[in-house]
Amino acid sequence: EAQLVESGGAVVQPGGSLRLSCAASGFTFDDYTMHWVRQAPGKALEWVSLISWDGGNAYYADSVRGRFTISRDNSKNSLYLHMNSLTTEDTALYYCVRTDSGSYNDAFDIWGQGTMVTVSS
Amino acid sequence: DIVMTQSPDSLAVSLGERATINCKSSQSVLYSTNNKKFLAWYQQKPGQPPKLLISWASTRESGVPDRFSGSGSGTDFSLTISSLQAEDVAVYYCQQFYSFPITFGQGTRLEIK
Numbered sequence: 001e002a003q004l005v006e007s008g009g010a011v012v013q014p015g016g017s018l019r020l021s022c023a024a025s026g027f028t029f030d031d032y033t034m035h036w037v038r039q040a041p042g043k044a045l046e047w048v049s050l051i052s053w054d055g056g057n058a059y060y061a062d063s064v065r066g067r068f069t070i071s072r073d074n075s076k077n078s079l080y081l082h083m084n085s086l087t088t089e090d091t092a093l094y095y096c097v098r099t100d101s102g103s104y105n106d107a108f109d110i111w112g113q114g115t116m117v118t119v120s121s
Numbered sequence: 122d123i124v125m126t127q128s129p130d131s132l133a134v135s136l137g138e139r140a141t142i143n144c145k146s147s148q149s150v151l152y153s154t155n156n157k158k159f160l161a162w163y164q165q166k167p168g169q170p171p172k173l174l175i176s177w178a179s180t181r182e183s184g185v186p187d188r189f190s191g192s193g194s195g196t197d198f199s200l201t202i203s204s205l206q207a208e209d210v211a212v213y214y215c216q217q218f219y220s221f222p223i224t225f226g227q228g229t230r231l232e233i234k
Contacts (some may be wrong), residue, residue, distance in 0.1 A: 035223075045163075045171065045214055047223040063220050095170055105218050107161035107176035114170060 001025040004096045010036030016086050020115055022096030022098045027110075030054070033099040035108065036081050038092035038117075048094070049081065052111040053102050063089070082105040086119045093117075123148050123217050127226035133234040140202040142229045144215035149195035154217065159219035162191055162200045165228075166211045174213075175200065207233060 008020040020036070036048040049070040050057045058070050069082040079096055093114040100109035150159045157200040158178035158205050163171035176218040178198055188203045202209055210233060215226040230231035 044228045045165075045216075045225040047225070050223075055127060058219050074166070100173070104221075105159055106171055107216070107218060108163075108171075109141070109173050109176075111170035 002007045002086045002098065003102040004098065004110055005072045006094065006096045006112045006115035009094065011120060012086055013121050014087055016120055017082070017084045018086065018117060020083070020094055020096075020117070022112060024079065024096075024098075027098075028070075029077040031102055033102060033104055033106075034072060034079045035097040036070060036079075036097065037095045037097050037108070037111075038090075038097070039114070040092040043092075046092070050099075050104060050105070051079070054105070057092035057104075059104075082115070086117075088119050090117060091119045122222055123141075123150065123224050124219060125224050125226040126216055127213075127215055127229045129229060130184070131232065133232045134202075134205045135234045136207065137204050137233075140205050141201045141230055142215075142231070143212050144193075144198045144200070144226050145154075146196045146217055148219075149205055150217045150219040151195035153155075157176070158193065158195065159217055160193065160198050160215045161218065162189075163213065163214045163216065164211045171214060173177070175228040187207075205231075207234070 005023045035050045049060045051070045067085045071080045095114045096112040098110035099110045100106045128143045161180040162175040165171040178193045212228045
């Protein structure tokens with residue numbers, strides 16, 4: 001069974017940094033484009049970033065471009081999100097998500113349970 | 122950016138009745154070359170991650186009950202639950218994956234009347 005497990009969420013001060021991780025299992029990780037999607041408490045879903053199957057291409061939402069970096073290690077079946085210059089607007093539950101194919105343009109078929117990032121002084 | 126607007130924001134329907142949620146995109150999400158509509162629907166129950174219900178506007182995912190159906194054109198889409206069950210109480214989101222940034226609707230909360 002395909003599964004994604006996020007970790008690394010924490011309480012961090014404004015201006016701080018954090019690295020989220022996502023461990024994938026039950027599928028051939030390097031066959032798939034992967035994403036991060038976040039959800040602020042009580043709010044709608046917001047796409048954050050994607051990375052191609054080989055890590056060669058990445059895209060970002062305007063709200064995080066220049067501050068967040070997505071990466072992956074296919075040898076470890078792992079996805080990462082490096083977050084810098086965090087603000088209170090980044091407070092959210094961060095989901096690791098699989099695209100339903102190797103394509104960039106496809107629905108999100110597998111979601112992790114999420115890891116919570118709280119930015120607060 | 123393609124803005125996805127759902128209506129209504131909340132909906133209360135009696136058990137066994139039909140529920141319809143609408144989603145309008147600010148630009149077409151129809152790729153004319155292959156006539157595919159880059160639109161998905163998700164269901165999110167409290168304390169759970171979203172679950173993919175329908176992709177390509179009308180393709181139901183494996184295991185999704187057939188009371189769920191999706192339809193629509195290039196900019197106007199709908200999700201219909203033909204006979205509401207208690208377990209369908211959730212927030213429903215539409216999503217376009219036609220272009221970046223990928224965007225979601227604001228969500229529609231579905232409750233039992």
